[in-house]
Amino acid sequence: MRKPEKSTANGACSNTTSTGSKLRKGLWSPEEDDKLMNYMLNNGQGCWSDVARNAGLQRCGKSCRLRWINYLRPDLKRGAFSPQEEELIIHLHSLLGNRWSQIAARLPGRTDNEIKNFWNSTIKKRLKNSSSVPSPNASDSSSDQPRDVMGGLMSMREQGLMAMYMDSSSSPPSIQAMAALNQMIEPLPMLEPSVDMTSVNSGCFNAPPCMTQVGILSAEGLYGDHVGLLGGGGGCVVGEQFFPPVESISMGENGNKTLENTFDRNPNNNPYNNVIINNNSSNKVENMVGVGNFWEGEDLRIGEWNLEDLMRDVSSFPFLDFHVE
């Protein structure tokens, strides 16, 4: 069995450290930040409860993890969300619902908590106002569902899609639905963290075909036509940058189809080429800056299924006007 744990069985922090002293809660002091930052920079990420103990913090590991991920991580992007990021969040939310971590995985430098807060405080309100125009689904009161939040902004077809696949309040989307969603999302680029979104006009977000295909910035409004959404699928070129798909489809040994991240490890193609990436999960740098979260995305492998079944099911989706060959 494992060594005695400092946290409760369900993962919540207990109130005391192993030495019996009281665990701190609430806001972090600059001293605590320093301790955690120094420890992480020197030792990298390990077991969070060890981090808390070894860094000399009267905090539970969970609290340390949260502080690091949401605040101290050096690769975090600070400041307000750019309009482009905002639109991408809205679009991803329409596809993924409240899967903040998946949305955050496509917005390097942003945390799920940040996006969640931004959504709840700003976007939700704005969309509510803009959707005051009666929509076909206006009678539905479950405002957290994408189709409702988007109100009149969504096409009927998309509302149908959302109704079919994104009703996260009831049951999880089926494997097939998730596969379809992943394919829909696939062409979305990773946002280059070093690019100042607010200053980019024609370079990054307006020009790339992969974005206009999605319709995020199309003249039709926030949500354009999904025709061509699945076209290409091999990433997109943004200026000199190549944005590979977040994940791609590969065949496992047993012939089953898996979705896995295939971000290009070639430093020449890698927009994060200042970061050491290898396959060793204990790589200090990777762990230290949490790059794994962005590079590997979170593990978006969503399961394995029969390829033929999948293709048959996907191609029969009534609301998708594309054909799987």
Next chain:
DNA sequence: AAATATGGCAACCGCGGGTTG
């Protein structure tokens, strides 16, 4: 100027799932 309302953000809570011994 004081009281109140609102917004934004940081952090906590509880759960589920994966890993380990």
Next chain:
DNA sequence: GCAACCCGCGGTTGCCATATT
């Protein structure tokens, strides 16, 4: 196989700053 442990996620709460009355 089981239980302890760890991690990550989404929901929620509480605090602080700012705006409004």
